Amino acid sequence: MAVIVVPRDSSLQLRLVTGTNPLTGAPIIESKTFTKVKAAALDQDVYDVATALVGLQKYPADEIRAQKESQLTQ
Numbered sequence: 229m230a231v232i233v234v235p236r237d238s239s240l241q242l243r244l245v246t247g248t249n250p251l252t253g254a255p256i257i258e259s260k261t262f263t264k265v266k267a268a269a270l271d272q273d274v275y276d277v278a279t280a281l282v283g284l285q286k287y288p289a290d291e292i293r294a295q296k297e298s299q300l301t302q
Contacts, residue, residue: 233246235267236297242277244287257290265294 240262247256251271265274274294282289 232301233265234299234301236299237267238265238294239263239298240265240274241293241295242278242285242289243291243293244285245290246287255290
């Protein structure tokens with residue numbers, strides 16, 4: 229029997245550089261997560277919203293992540 233993939237709402241995570249570790253020089257990363265991103269949302273639209281949200285933040289973005297979820301059934 230074939231597996232059926234049912235897309236579920238996903239999440240968007242902004243990873244922000246909030247400072248630098250004084251001992252190692254490595255960046256300090258904090259994340260902000262936005263949930264309930266509609267499964268039907270296009271990747272480009274999600275990215276456009278993410279970049280707009282980054283523009284509203286106090287700190288610069290290190291990375292933008294999208295976590296897509298789906299349910300597998302038969």
